[in-house]
Amino acid sequence: MPRPSKEKGFMAYLRELPPDLPVEERVRHYDEFTATWSPEQTRDQSYRCMNCGVPFCQYGCPLGNIIPDFNDLVKDDQWRDALDRLHSTNNFPEFTGRVCPAPCEAACVLGITEPPVTIKLIEREIGDRGWQEGWIRPQPPKKRSGKRVAIVGSGPAGLAAAQQLNRAGHYVTVFERADEPGGLLTYGIPDFKLSKVVVCRRLDQMRAEGVEFRCNVWVGKEIPATRLVEDFDIILLTIGATKSRDLDIPGRDLAGIHLAMEFLCQQNRRVARRPVLGREITARGKNVIILGGGDTGSDCLGTSHRQGAKKVWSFELLPKPPLDRIESNPWPQWPFVLYTSSSHKEGGERDWSVMTKRFSGEDGQVRRLHAVRWEWGPQDENGRRPMVEIPRTDFEIECELVLLALGFVHPEHDIATQLGLELDARGNIRAGADFRTSHDKVFAAGDARRGQSLVVWAIHEGREAAREIDLALRGYSDLPSAASHGYDAVPLETAAG
Ligand SMILES: Cc1cc2nc3c(=O)[nH]c(=O)nc-3n(C[C@H](O)[C@H](O)[C@H](O)COP(=O)(O)OP(=O)(O)OC[C@H]3O[C@@H](n4cnc5c(N)ncnc54)[C@H](O)[C@@H]3O)c2cc1C
Ligand code: SF4
Known part of the structure; x- marks a missing residue:
């Protein structure tokens, strides 16, 4: 079929995504399971971009990716x-x-009347093609500034900042307490969502560009944070929001109840053939209950099925979200609707409005979860609606493994305490729009500054912090910022995270 004009592709092509491997097949391994598109198929999808002239997608993307341009080039x-x-x-x-x-897709103009452009898929195909063709090579700086920057934490925020600052000519040392860099990209996000081959090749590129990674170094414990302040010109804290939210209810101390991150990191280590740290946790042959319905809970679900769980329940405290946008949540905002991940499609039972009251067990091992259903009560004098337990809805479920995926409260505070840094009301490291903390040599970015969020926001923060640090070190900066390509950061409520 001859191609339509560039602006009319949306009338000729339907939104299509490459197929996922069938569930029975993909739960037998930890590899990624989404097929790739051929360049031709990806081009068909890019043709659906109308080049509408008012690219809300770009405003939906926390990085301000210039989406109509890359679609046009494809x-x-x-x-x-x-x-x-x-x-x-x-x-x-x-x-x-x-x-x-992909908050960009939620804000795509085509999405008002048709399924949106497959922006995320096109982005993946462009990136992967870049690696396959050998176009992505190390880009070491031509000249060094002589300035030294220490970055603590090697998640996406730390990595983005390190790459930008190193390319600007500064000597960058990244300190990481884990045995491998990558933060949650390496230890946290399951391999079936993000292959570690994909992470490692970027780390190799960064090493070849001159970034120094010092792993197995716990700043604040093995090296006092004050030492870094003496030895480096600037410190950037990208330590994530690693303090997990726990559940202080009777029975919490029974064996078999674990924080989700312990479970997920162990599986990343098994896949990487690295020794598992601590007592082995496995879902094999067990009835598993996951508390918490977000990304982490969904990752526990996919991992439990791959480990061979007998049965898995996912319980969410909050009520079931609507299937479609409600009136107060219109396009182009991020839609607060029921999210069904690829892991949810692999099985298990989901339930909402479930309040866990206690755990009980035998011989110190968890055997049952006891819960009750609840609803919002009438408004009180402060305009708030309390959670009210519904009488006679209490129930119990037999289980041998409980995974707590209840989110993260804030970063760990050792470094902030050692450096006397101010925290915000939520316990995150306080840093203004210039990413500078209350200490003039110390900056903060990513989840450590904004609280638990998304990879895309972490990259955004790392890039923006790098520019501010470059400015502080040199008095000027050639590094781009989102504002330098005509983009102002979107208000939080228009994008996920
Ligand atoms: C299970 C899970 C799944 C997720 N899935 C997704 C997803 O699918 N999509 C998405 O967009 N987002 C996802 N997220 C969120 C996303 O991973 C985070 O928002 C993002 O990684 C934050 O990046 P960061 O660089 O700020 O911190 P992190 O990635 O948390 O990295 C912080 C790093 O700092 C290190 N560190 C901390 N303290 C010290 C110290 N004192 N000394 C040395 N090193 C230290 C830590 O070891 C860690 O490596 C997920 C999160 C979790 C937990
Ligand atoms: S980074 Fe995320 S929001 Fe931005 S274009 Fe890519 S998929 Fe969309």
């Missing part, structure tokens, strides 16, 4: 230029092309 078969355009706003399109929830 339409013209200019893949290398598309990659350059993508890299001009995003250091790691192959990460976001896999794990981003």
Whole structure:
């Protein structure tokens, strides 16, 4: 079929995504399971971009990715230029092309009347093609500034900042307490969502560019944070929001009840053939209950099925979200609707409005979860509606493994305490729009500054913090910021996270 004009592709092509491996097949391994598109199929999808002139998608993307431009370049078969355009706003399109929830697609203008453009998929295909063709190579700086920056934490925020600052010519040392860099990209997000081969090749590129990674170094314990302040010109804290929310109810101390991260990290280590730390936790042959219905809970679900769980329940405290946008949540905002991940499609039972009251067990091992259903009560004098237990709805479920995926409260505070840093009301490291903390040599970015969020926001924060640090070190900066390509960061409520 001859191609339609570039602006009319949305009338000729339907939104299509590459198929996932069938469930029975994919739960037998930990590999990624989404097929790739051919360049031709990806071009068909890019043709659906109308080049509408008011690209809300770009405002929906926390990085301000110049989406209509890279779509247009793919339409013209200019893949290398598309990659350059993508890299001009995003250091790691192959990460976001896999794990981003794509708030851009929720804001796509075509999405008002038709299914939106498959922006995330096109981004992944451009990134992967860049690697396959050998276009993504180390870009070491031509000149060194002589300035030394220490970055603590090697998640997406730390990595993005490190790459930007190193390319600007500064000596960058990344301190990481784990045995491998990558933060939650390496230890946290399951391999079936993000292959660690994809992470490792970026880390190799960064090493070849001159970034120094010092793993197995716990700043604040093994090296006092004050030492870094003496030894480096600037410190950037990208330590994530790693303090998990726990559940202080009777029976919590029974064996078999674990924080989700212990369970997920162990599986990342098994896949990487690294020794598992601590007592082995496995779902094999067990009745598993996951408390918490977010990303982490969904990752526990997919991992439990792969480990061979007997049965898995996912319980969420909050009520079931609507299937479609409600009136007060219109396009182009992030839709607060029921989210069904690929792991949810693999099985298990989901339930909402479930309040866990206690656990009981035998011989110190958890055997049952006791819960009750609740509803919102009448408004009190402060305008709040309390949670009210519904009489006679209490129930119990037999289980041998409970995973707590209740979110994260804030970063760990050792470093902040050692450096006397101010915290915000939620316990995150307080840093203004210039990413500077209350200590003038210390900056903070990513989840450590904004609270638990998304990979795309972490990359955004890392890039923006890098520019501010470059400015502080040199008095000027050639590093791009989101504002330098005509983009102001979107208000939080218009994008996930
Ligand atoms: C299970 C799970 C699944 C997720 N899935 C998704 C997803 O699909 N899509 C998405 O967009 N987001 C997802 N997220 C959220 C996303 O991973 C985070 O928002 C993002 O990784 C935050 O990046 P960061 O660089 O700020 O911190 P992190 O990635 O948390 O990295 C912080 C790093 O700092 C290190 N560190 C901490 N303290 C010290 C110290 N004192 N000394 C040395 N090193 C230290 C930690 O070991 C860690 O490596 C997920 C989160 C979890 C927990
Ligand atoms: S990073 Fe996320 S929001 Fe931005 S274009 Fe890619 S998929 Fe969309």
